[in-house]
Amino acid sequence: MSKRTDLSNLTSSQFSIWTGQKLDPDVPLYNMALAFFIEGDLNPRAFRDAFHTLINRSDAFRMVIHEKDGVPRRIIREGMSYDLECMDVSNDPDFQNGIHSWLEKRAALSFDLRERLFDSVLLKRSEGKYVWYLNQHHLITDGWSCAVVYNRMKEFYELALEDRLANVPELPSYGDY
Numbered sequence: 001m002s003k004r005t006d007l008s009n010l011t012s013s014q015f016s017i018w019t020g021q022k023l024d025p026d027v028p029l030y031n032m033a034l035a036f037f038i039e040g041d042l043n044p045r046a047f048r049d050a051f052h053t054l055i056n057r058s059d060a061f062r063m064v065i066h067e068k069d070g071v072p073r074r075i076i077r078e079g080m081s082y083d084l085e086c087m088d089v090s091n092d093p094d095f096q097n098g099i100h101s102w103l104e105k106r107a108a109l110s111f112d113l114r115e116r117l118f119d120s121v122l123l124k125r126s127e128g129k130y131v132w133y134l135n136q137h138h139l140i141t142d143g144w145s146c147a148v149v150y151n152r153m154k155e156f157y158e159l160a161l162e163d164r165l166a167n168v169p170e171l172p173s174y175g176d177y
Helices: 010-025 042-058 091-098 098-105 143-161
Strands: 032-037 065-068 073-075 083-088 118-126 129-137
Touching: 010 032, 032 098, 032 143, 042 083, 042 118, 042 143, 091 098, 098 118, 098 129, 129 143
Parallel strands: 083 118
Antiparallel strands: 032 129, 065 073, 118 129
16 A cells, blocks of 8 residues: 555655644644835836736646645646735824734735645835735745745836736746756
8 A cells, every 4th residue: 555655746845844734734834924025116017917927937836735535736727816915005004003913914824725825915005115925835935936936026027017928938847846
């Protein structure tokens, strides 16, 4: 009889993370939440378009984990619909004072591994001041890839401003890493 690890298509690291998550499913131990404080002009529509492109060109963002008979398997969705929430909190003094508290609460939400392994919001703090909140489950990211995601997002945002996102190629596959 084969072991679950042999029947799964998860990497050994992913399998260990999945096991840890299964042991404590309501604890967001494997959330990797980041908050990028952005200053300067920002076009929310271009940012949203860039993020949509990032999701649909990166199989890691489209990855979900399904389990059958106790065996986890990664599935890459062909496409993923995700509407990046853009919140204007510039006129909310309570939110301005509690932005770090909001970030902590949002980062503490658990992921449904069958649905989506990331969460993101663009917050407008004031004119020319934004926060990009990005939370990824450790099943799809690590410290090094966070920098890659940020750089790709910057690149895609610049292309979105020039209306040139249509020609962006597929990013290297998660499996290649």
